[in-house]
Amino acid sequence: MLAVVRDLIRYNKEFTIGAVLVAIIVGFSCLSFFSPVDPTLVYLVPPERPPSTEYWFGTNSRGQDLFWQATFAIRNTLAFGLLVAVLSRIISLTVGLVAGYIGGWVDRVLMSINDVVVALPIFPILVLVYFVLRADLTTLKLAIVMACFGWPFDARLIRSIAVGLRHREFTHHAVFAGMSARKIMFEEHLPYVMPIVLSTAMANMIWSIGLSVTLAVLGFTDLNIPSIGTMLYWANNHSAMVVGTWWWIAVPVVLVVVTFVGLYLLAVSLNEYIDPRSRLRRMGGAALVSATSTLVAEGGAAPVPTLGADVRGEPEGRP
Amino acid sequence: MKAYSWFVLKRFAQMIVVIYVGVSTAFLITHLSPINPVDSMLSSITTRSNFSPEAIEEMRAALTDLYGVDKPLLEQYVNFWQRFLQGGDFGPSLLAFPTPAMTLVMRALPWTVLLLSTSVLITWFLGNLFGGLAGYFQNSRLLKVFGVASMGVQPIPYYIVAFLFLIFFGFVWPVLPISGAYAMDVQSGWNIDFILSVIQHAILPVTSLIVVGFGTWFLGMRALVSNIVNEDYVTYAELAGVPRRRIVFSYVMRNAAVPQLTALALVLGSIFSGTIITEQVYNYPGLGTLLVDAVNTGDNTTVLAVSTVAITAVAIAIFVVDLLHPLLDPRVRAS
Numbered sequence: 001m002l003a004v005v006r007d008l009i010r011y012n013k014e015f016t017i018g019a020v021l022v023a024i025i026v027g028f029s030c031l032s033f034f035s036p037v038d039p040t041l042v043y044l045v046p047p048e049r050p051p052s053t054e055y056w057f058g059t060n061s062r063g064q065d066l067f068w069q070a071t072f073a074i075r076n077t078l079a080f081g082l083l084v085a086v087l088s089r090i091i092s093l094t095v096g097l098v099a100g101y102i103g104g105w106v107d108r109v110l111m112s113i114n115d116v117v118v119a120l121p122i123f124p125i126l127v128l129v130y131f132v133l134r135a136d137l138t139t140l141k142l143a144i145v146m147a148c149f150g151w152p153f154d155a156r157l158i159r160s161i162a163v164g165l166r167h168r169e170f171t172h173h174a175v176f177a178g179m180s181a182r183k184i185m186f187e188e189h190l191p192y193v194m195p196i197v198l199s200t201a202m203a204n205m206i207w208s209i210g211l212s213v214t215l216a217v218l219g220f221t222d223l224n225i226p227s228i229g230t231m232l233y234w235a236n237n238h239s240a241m242v243v244g245t246w247w248w249i250a251v252p253v254v255l256v257v258v259t260f261v262g263l264y265l266l267a268v269s270l271n272e273y274i275d276p277r278s279r280l281r282r283m284g285g286a287a288l289v290s291a292t293s294t295l296v297a298e299g300g301a302a303p304v305p306t307l308g309a310d311v312r313g314e315p316e317g318r319p
Numbered sequence: 320m321k322a323y324s325w326f327v328l329k330r331f332a333q334m335i336v337v338i339y340v341g342v343s344t345a346f347l348i349t350h351l352s353p354i355n356p357v358d359s360m361l362s363s364i365t366t367r368s369n370f371s372p373e374a375i376e377e378m379r380a381a382l383t384d385l386y387g388v389d390k391p392l393l394e395q396y397v398n399f400w401q402r403f404l405q406g407g408d409f410g411p412s413l414l415a416f417p418t419p420a421m422t423l424v425m426r427a428l429p430w431t432v433l434l435l436s437t438s439v440l441i442t443w444f445l446g447n448l449f450g451g452l453a454g455y456f457q458n459s460r461l462l463k464v465f466g467v468a469s470m471g472v473q474p475i476p477y478y479i480v481a482f483l484f485l486i487f488f489g490f491v492w493p494v495l496p497i498s499g500a501y502a503m504d505v506q507s508g509w510n511i512d513f514i515l516s517v518i519q520h521a522i523l524p525v526t527s528l529i530v531v532g533f534g535t536w537f538l539g540m541r542a543l544v545s546n547i548v549n550e551d552y553v554t555y556a557e558l559a560g561v562p563r564r565r566i567v568f569s570y571v572m573r574n575a576a577v578p579q580l581t582a583l584a585l586v587l588g589s590i591f592s593g594t595i596i597t598e599q600v601y602n603y604p605g606l607g608t609l610l611v612d613a614v615n616t617g618d619n620t621t622v623l624a625v626s627t628v629a630i631t632a633v634a635i636a637i638f639v640v641d642l643l644h645p646l647l648d649p650r651v652r653a654s
Contacts, residue, residue: 119633128626
């Protein structure tokens with residue numbers, strides 16, 4: 001595992017940049033644990049000061065120090081993205097592995113549910129949920145609702161791998177040895193889909209964070225919890241651009257853009273790592289690709305069947 | 320031809336299922352909630368006025384009758400579908416009482432369709448064209464720059480990009496209108512001034528949608544084409560002396576465009592979400608703005624109407640995109 005990460009950092013520029021950006025963001029969010037101020041309190045410091053040595057990111061019209069405010073905001077936003085990613089991964093893994101392994105009518109039913117969920121426009125539905133729940137729409141509830149819509153693309157990917165695994169020799173061995181279907185799916189097949197679960201988790205985080213920021217900016221969320229979206233909401237609410245407190249908008253926008261680009265680069269480079277064909281293209285140009293399928297098998301590459309075009313840029317929609 | 324009609328039939332059935340499930344979800348979300356639409360409507364009517372308690376009670380009775388919330392859920396559900404199928408009568412809106420919610424939605428829908436169709440067409444075409452070229456001419460410096468740029472912009476959500484455009488064109492360099500769909504002082508209708516004004520107001524929202532969407536198609540097409548370029552038939556065509564332009568467009572890109580069309584059908588729902596978010600940023604009078612206004616007013620009817628129409632419209636649009644397949648892929652046409 002560590003060796004893989006080391007190689008990725010050495011040979012994959014995108015992975016390195018992505019890892020550095022994400023590390024910066026995570027480190028910054030961890031600062032919130034050492035914060036001297038409570039982020040929900042207002043009028044603690046002189047309002048509307050531009051960035052200076054005393055207030056690194058300036059202060060806002062609500063009298064909050066934006067540096068500490070931003071640490072809490074990015075922490076909550078990241079935690080939300082992670083929560084949705086974990087929940088939706090559980091759904092997509094279950095659906096993908098079951099559909100792929102059992103096949104038949106189970107597969108057909110699950111995949112048609114999949115097709116329906118893919119086709120639904122998520123944003124109006126989320127707004128509808130907010131409209132109905134209002135103040136009851138806690139972070140956890142919103143995360144559950146989003147997880148219910150964030151799994152189909154990834155479930156299909158996982159299924160496509162699981163279908164391939166079903167006819168591999170070790171699966172037959174396991175079946176003849178009397179292993180239960182549940183055990184085969186979650187002990188034998190799960191490790192093979194883990195890389196794709198990791199890379200889609202990051203794409204999923206981009207998706208869910210983007211949606212939650214959008215909802216928050218429109219005011220459709222609990223506005224007292226500091227997050228990137230609520231920071232922007234309050235900045236808009238106090239007409240930050242008109243007043244001239246540009247740093248109030250710049251801080252959350254820069255943070256969230258860095259997060260997105262970092263996560264995206266990680267997801268893309270992991271995809272490339274999973275799909276050996278594109279990796280070879282990077283290393284040795286086109287001529288190598290056709291002649292190296294045997295080489296890859298011997299070279300101890302990740303034990304995942306080639307996915308080809310399936311794994312290209314995550315088609316998951318962004319808000 | 321038989322294969323194609325079978326294909327169409329299957330897609331049509333899928334569209335019906337999507338509409339049914341989506342609209343039912345929207346109905347259930349609004350009706351299973353503990354919040355009574357009558358109460359929320361009453362509270363928003365009575366906040367800024369002083370009615371006598373009797374008047375409020377009468378209003379409550381009238382509203383309960385109007386919404387039919389005292390009936391069992393199943394009956395409400397059947398009623399809802401009946402009225403939806405008979406031309407979408409959802410009842411009067413609160414946002415612009417007593418205009419029917421459906422009238423408001425139908426007024427907003429063309430603007431959303433305008434934004435969505437223009438931006439999707441331009442984005443899909445440009446993204447695939449440049450992506451295909453970048454996949455074929457892998458050493459071109461300019462196309463590499465495109466690749467890096469789309470990597471950087473692609474993950475940023477619609478809202479942030481639209482917002483940055485708004486700040487730039489609203490405060491830094493105010494050359495384009497940043498709000499509304501046409502200038503207030505022009506006569507709406509089919510005259511030159513109006514059309515020019517509409518185009519001028521659409522530039523910013525459409526551009527911001529293009530900027531976000533471009534990367535998806537560019538990167539996808541580049542990956543597809545760089546795989547196809549290594550296929551034997553392409554090498555054969557090159558050796559046989561087929562003109563390069565013909566290889567790129569008819570041999571390589573046309574093949575790669577088929578999965579890209581499938582992908583378009585898959586992501587159309589989220590592009591739609593992006594469009595209505597962008598509308599809201601530019602105060603464009605489409606479905607998105609209507610939806611947000613309705614939520615802020617507490618207008619149950621309109622919120623449900625917008626969601627229902629949105630789900631239906633997206634399902635129909637996906638169906639139409641699917642129908643385009645035989646244009647690109649002759650295998651679908653052949654029986």
